Amino acid sequence: MNRIIIYKGILPISLMAISLMACKKDWLKPKPLSFYEPGVALSDARGLYSTLTACERNMRHEYFGDAAPILTEIIQSEVAVEGTTDKAGPQMDMDIALMPDADLNNTNTTKVGWYWYEGYKGVKYANTVVSWIDKATFKDDNEKNAILGAAYFQRAYRYFKLVHQFGDVPFIDHEIIEPKYDFYSSDRWSILERIKKDLEFAYQWVPDNVDRGRTSKSACGVLLMKVCMALTDFDRAIEVGKEIVAAHPLMKERFTSNKKNENGNLMTDLHSVEAKLDMTNTEGLMYVVSYPEVDGSDRIQTMRNAVPYWNSGNIKTPDGKTGTISPSPADTPDSLDLNELYGRGIGRLRPTWYYTNEIWRADKEANDTRGIYNHNSWKRMEDLRYNEPKLKSSNNPWYGKNFVKPAAMSVEDTIRLWFPWPHYKVFVPDPLQTTWAGGETPWYIYRSAEVYLMLAECYYWKNDPGSAATAMNAVRTRAGATPLTAADINIGEILDERARELYYEENRHIELVRIAYTYAKTGKPCEIFGGHVYKLENISGPGGVNSNVKQMGINFWYDRVVSRSNFYNKGVKHKWAEYKVSVHHILWPVPANVINTNLKGIINQNIGYPGAERNVKPLPVE
Structure with missing residues (x-):
């Protein structure tokens, strides 16, 4: 596997992108035949691939680092x-936290x-490739279409997120080379149709x-499935999904x-660094990458983000x-080196009772190697010493x-x-590193397991x-869980499995x-909320002054989060804040x-x- 290929051309393309967007026209006049000149840099497949490398590299930033952005996505749900x-x-x-003028x-x-x-x-990087595709030379149409397809994926990857996070957003499908102040929001549904x-x-x-970290056909298929599902074209999504799992068991x-x-199992193997490097791994469909001693790599810091803050000083013995202590002194027995056994966390991502207990049923997930009953896969504070x-x-x-939990532990420390x-x-x-926060590794973006779900x-x-x-049992039985029957199926069970x-x-x-x-668009009764039927009208609530509405039945997102989380809108508070969400x-x-x-x-x-x-x-997207 060529680990280095992912990083070739990142710096030149970053400089080129800056030059294209700069206001001073002299920035657009590099030396003749310089690689930084767009007409040269983007004249062939190599140059266009370098631009796509910037897209693929930036996908990694969502998952890597302290307080990685993915935490925001998880926190805005019922699992944490x-x-x-x-x-x-x-x-x-x-x-309070989610206001337009907040940080x-x-x-x-x-x-x-x-x-x-x-x-x-x-979107900008992808549009650069789209705009230059007909000006570049290729060995054949297959090479040209592969590069254009990868650019389409990268643009669609961003827009799929944007329309589900921000709704109607400006749609841009071409390269912008000068300042622009007259953007208008585009209709989310027509954006989905376009992508x-x-x-x-x-x-x-x-x-x-393709190499690890590159856009693959199967990655395009997974995102196509998601878009089809958002547009209620379930037949096409099923057709694509079957093709993917047939090719990637x-x-x-x-x-x-x-x-x-x-002390391991299939799940610990599957999610190890070694598995994400292993080219015989048929399940991984799309990765973001980071490798030790490779320029541009980063540390994922999953343990800092998701492991309890056991070294805060507030973990006391019963007396x-x-x-x-962390890091441990050199003479500490391996069995007591908490830093290297578990990672030195600070508890940014605090899972809910729903995720840590409710979905792991003694009768159906007792042997599930992904769950709390398997002490090789899950750890409890009582496992630490x-x-x-x-x-x-x-x-x-x-x-x-x-460890023994203190009876008088404060709310802050319990959280x-x-x-x-x-x-x-x-x-x-x-x-x-001296303190283990989470090192360098590839990370799954899409896997075949998600396709089954x-x-x-x-x-x-x-x-x-x-x-x-x-379809769900393909994933469940692989993990050791009890198979489900048709009578078990509802949207709650599907979300639990996810x-x-x-x-x-x-x-x-x-x-x-x-x-x-999808509930609002199809009008399908939601069985887990008493057969309630949702509507697209006012899906974000009535709006207006004092619009922090906390009423069930307006949209499924709110109902799901509030009904499953043991934090939001339950009166859980500490000296700094109370956990609250509203319909909008x-x-x-x-x-x-x-x-x-955006002045114009x-x-x-x-x-x-x-x-x-x-x-x-x-505006509609044409």
Whole structure:
């Protein structure tokens, strides 16, 4: 596998992109025949691939780093909440945190704004390729169409996120080479229709056998399925899904060098760094990549984000002594080196009771290797042991003993310091660092397992529960869970299975929003909410002044989050905030700066946020 190819050309293309967008015209006059001149840089397949590399590289930023943007997507759902309880600002009280003029792109608040700005950055790179495709030379039409298809995928990847996060947004399908201040919002449905057409082309022409991190045919197929489902074209989604899983079967036997580990299982193998590097892994369809000692690599920091803050100093022994230390001294036994056994977390991503307990049923998931009953896959605070050297030197009897939860633990500490977590999903060795936060690794964007669950959902919408159960059981039985029957199938069961399989992989908020729009568009009664029928009209609520509506029955996203989360709107609070969401948070606020600097046009604000009263009818995409 060529690990280096992903990074070739990143710096030149970044400089080129800056030059194209700069206001000073002299920036557009590089030396003749310089690689930075667009006419040279984008004159052949190599140059266009370099531009696509910028798109593929930037996909990684969603998952990597401290307070990675994917946390915002997960927190805006029913599976987890913000766990940072030592300051004001993090997204807990959404009525306060999610305002158009708030700090929407900050490690200490939220990454809602990141999705807007990074989304359009990806659109810009993709449009550069689309605009230059007919000016470049290729060895044949297959090469040309493959590059164009990959650019269509990258643009569609951003727009699929944008329309489910922000609704009606400006649609741009060409390169912009000078300042522009007259954008208008486009209709989300026509954006979806357009990117469906583009993805059909991509699915036809993009090859499947590509380097890790490159856009593949199957990745185009997965996104095509998602768009088809959003547009209620379930038959086409099923057709594509069947083709994908036929070409990319699930991994069903232990593999990689980890298979010799008696304390592991197929799931720990599948989510190891080794599995994401293994070219025999048939299940991975799209990856973002980061490799040790490769220029441009990054640390994923999943353990910092998703592991409890066990080293805060507030983990005490039953006799009141400080119980932990990190990093551990050199003479610490391996069994007590909590830093390298679990990673040094700070509890940013705090899972809900729904995710840590409710979906793991003793009668159906008792043998599920993804779940809480498997102590190789999941870890509990009671699995950790006190390792503070002062306990040993003072002959304290608690040294080396398992944690015991203090009866008087504060609300803040209960939220941030004490919860179980899916160790197998987030553990990424970090040997180049003293503190293990999560190292360098490829990461799954799409897997065949998700395709099976998408197929199951398609069958659900088509009122074919038997086929839905069959598709879900392909994933469940692989993990050791009890098979489901047609009688078990409902949207709640499908979402539960997605949570079991896709934690820290899927855009959970987007998937809930997509389903919310599908209920409203189809008028299908929602069985988990008493057969309620949702409507597209006022899906974000009534809007207007004091629009923090907290009423069930307006949209599925809100109903699902509030009914399953044991935090939001349940009166859970600490000294800095109370966990709250409202109906209109189904869509996020467009950053105020985006609207205010668009002097000659109108970008709509979403209903429920200040500024929505100035909205105009969104434009159709032709």
